[in-house]
Amino acid sequence: MKKYKLYITAILLILTNSALFSQSNRYPDQISTYIELPKDTLLLGEPAFFHYVLENNSDASIYVEEGGDYRSGRKISFNVHIISSDKDTLEKRKLWGFMGGLVGFHEIKPNESRKFKLFLPMWGDIEQADNYTLSVSKNFTIAESNPFLSTKKDDIYTEIVPKKSSIALPIIDNPKQLGDFIFKMIEDIKKETKGRIIEGSGFKTGEQTYQSISDKLSEYLRIISELEDERIVPFLIDCYIQKEHFSQNRVINYLSKYPNSENVLEILIDAANGIDNSKYKILGDSISISWSSGYTRQNALKTILKSENEHAIDFLISKKNDAFPHERYMILIQAKHLLNKERRLRIYQAFMDDKHSAVAKKAKEELEFMGKE
Numbered sequence: 001m002k003k004y005k006l007y008i009t010a011i012l013l014i015l016t017n018s019a020l021f022s023q024s025n026r027y028p029d030q031i032s033t034y035i036e037l038p039k040d041t042l043l044l045g046e047p048a049f050f051h052y053v054l055e056n057n058s059d060a061s062i063y064v065e066e067g068g069d070y071r072s073g074r075k076i077s078f079n080v081h082i083i084s085s086d087k088d089t090l091e092k093r094k095l096w097g098f099m100g101g102l103v104g105f106h107e108i109k110p111n112e113s114r115k116f117k118l119f120l121p122m123w124g125d126i127e128q129a130d131n132y133t134l135s136v137s138k139n140f141t142i143a144e145s146n147p148f149l150s151t152k153k154d155d156i157y158t159e160i161v162p163k164k165s166s167i168a169l170p171i172i173d174n175p176k177q178l179g180d181f182i183f184k185m186i187e188d189i190k191k192e193t194k195g196r197i198i199e200g201s202g203f204k205t206g207e208q209t210y211q212s213i214s215d216k217l218s219e220y221l222r223i224i225s226e227l228e229d230e231r232i233v234p235f236l237i238d239c240y241i242q243k244e245h246f247s248q249n250r251v252i253n254y255l256s257k258y259p260n261s262e263n264v265l266e267i268l269i270d271a272a273n274g275i276d277n278s279k280y281k282i283l284g285d286s287i288s289i290s291w292s293s294g295y296t297r298q299n300a301l302k303t304i305l306k307s308e309n310e311h312a313i314d315f316l317i318s319k320k321n322d323a324f325p326h327e328r329y330m331i332l333i334q335a336k337h338l339l340n341k342e343r344r345l346r347i348y349q350a351f352m353d354d355k356h357s358a359v360a361k362k363a364k365e366e367l368e369f370m371g372k373e
Helices: 002-023 175-192 215-226 230-242 248-255 263-272 295-306 310-321 323-339 340-352 355-370
Strands: 033-036 051-058 062-067 076-085 103-108 113-119 130-141 158-171 197-199 204-207 210-211 277-283 286-290
Touching: 002 204, 002 340, 033 158, 062 295, 076 113, 103 113, 113 215, 130 263, 175 197, 175 215, 175 230, 197 295, 230 248, 230 263, 248 263, 248 295, 263 295, 263 310, 286 323, 295 310, 295 323, 310 323, 310 340, 323 340, 340 355
Parallel strands: none
Antiparallel strands: 033 051, 051 113, 062 103, 062 130, 076 130, 130 158, 197 204, 204 210, 277 286
16 A cells, blocks of 8 residues: 555656656747947947847747846846957956845737847957957746736746857957047037937026937947047047037046046036035044945045156145045045055055144054155
8 A cells, every 4th residue: 555655756756756747848949149330340348239139939929037137237137248359258347246136027919029238248248359259148937927916926827948159259450440440439429419418318498407318329329438549539528518418527537548648637626616516524533434436526636646657646745734634534544546656656645633632633644654665
């Protein structure tokens, strides 16, 4: 009798596992993926977007989970590799944090597709022309209906389906074409932002803020943040001086890539002398500083610290006589990371006799520490 029960139990387990196995393979043959590049050949130095496309090849709608992966700088649920012709995989950038984001399910109707936009620079810094290969994979979570709209979520069939695709990614070095791309981008931005200022994630017109901007303009903003070509600099400087197109803080953030330009340094010094909206507390022999990416003055100051221009170090030293001890304290903290020893020494010596004890103490500590290096 016991043997009989054991046989029945074994048969049930086999049948159950078979059912689960068959259930877990409903969607792999019904969906497919491919990579879509913006053009056949990309330019060296051109930050580009591309799409990873998921196709529903079945005769029924599917629901694909999206989000929850984008707040760390790149969409980390996607695995992207840029591989050189020598089979070397470019190193991915370090992320500042693995944060999530909103999650939802998007319907893909029969014989339709869903495009997932990805930003190429976040997956590797391409520093030379080559015939690369771009490889993308992702474990897609697919459901038969939207779980968020159902009162019986446990009854909805959901499956994780891994997919992978590759495509040739030729990169050519053509400075003239890159210049043409930059100048066209500038003209497009001027046209769309005429009479309006991009502030935060939207437009500012008069008293109204956060009017939506086009997808193309959103792409341009991200591209400029990654672009490293001084042909964009005159436009950015003009935006700052004329107070057009971009907010001044956005301009300062964009110009942070060009700290050694004499013309950029003039703008940075002007911004660093602007309104101080930072928050700080002097706590005896230390200073607590609250800093935001929206603080134009402090963002400019940090970029000045990166400059190798002699006028930059002169400006920093001249701050020993101003009314902003928290900025001098910040300079002392950042100096060890951004300045060479000779310039650090000049800063430390300039701030050693500061009238604020917290600044003077920090300068002496840093000078002592440098002597032990």
